[in-house]
Amino acid sequence: MTFKPARLLLALIAIAASFAYSPSFAQNLAVVNGKAIPSSRADAIVKQVVAQGQGTDSPQLRDAIKKDLISREVMMQEAIKQGYDKNPEVKAALENARQTIVINALARDYITKHPVSDAEVKAEYDRFAKQTGDKEYHVRHILFATEDEAKAAIAKLKGGAKFEDLAKGSKDTGTANNGGDLDWASPSSFPPEFAAGFTNLQKGAITDTPVKTQVGYHVIKLDDVRPAKLPTLDEVKPQISEALTQQKLAAYQEEMVKKAKVQ
Known part of the structure; x- marks a missing residue:
């Protein structure tokens, strides 16, 4: 910040007056019950506030910080007086x-x-x-507790059953009501064995055999494929x-x- 001549003169007068009032001004922000609060403590807080983008260095900010430091010092002295530091x-x-x-x-x-x-x-x-x-893949799945349940579902799908209807019985309650939809994702977002179950599918196809992971048996359907947007x-x-x-x-x-x- 660049001071204009008149403002610079006023600032110098104010600084001189402050020194005349308190010889310790340059070193201390205030003295509370004989205990000094160094100005460097306020400077450090101002620097932190500015660095974090929470404010700009201004008289208002410094005044607020001064009041807070004085209040904290008063409370600290009282806490020590009552023995809380022990x-x-x-x-x-x-x-x-x-x-x-x-x-x-x-x-x-x-x-x-x-x-x-x-x-x-x-x-x-x-x-x-x-x-x-x-590539990114848009996949759906139905999760079953046993392999036989998953195989039975695959047979129903091949017989004309709708994937979305069967998905309502999925153990994955988070996707059961939206047709087993897992949205768009890259293969790396899934367990390797799960990803291997759909990366070679054609659009609209389902897995011929259940895909086993640590949470159960999956029937997977590939809705679509698109270039990855990294x-x-x-x-x-x-x-x-x-x-x-x-x-x-x-x-x-x-x-x-x-x-x-x-x-």
């Missing part, structure tokens, strides 16, 4: 908070020194694209970068745990 549960919570803050500082420093590269993001995107494939690398780069960052931190944590002497 409470075992409070002490445990403080230790947990301290651990979290210190660990987060370590994690930030580690990622700063070991950032996720563009090449790593591109490699993960390519792996995702390959796994997803270039997001571009730029669209998903932030999400991929964040996921890889978390993977790096998890690997670092696992490495530290392996080195530790745990009894």
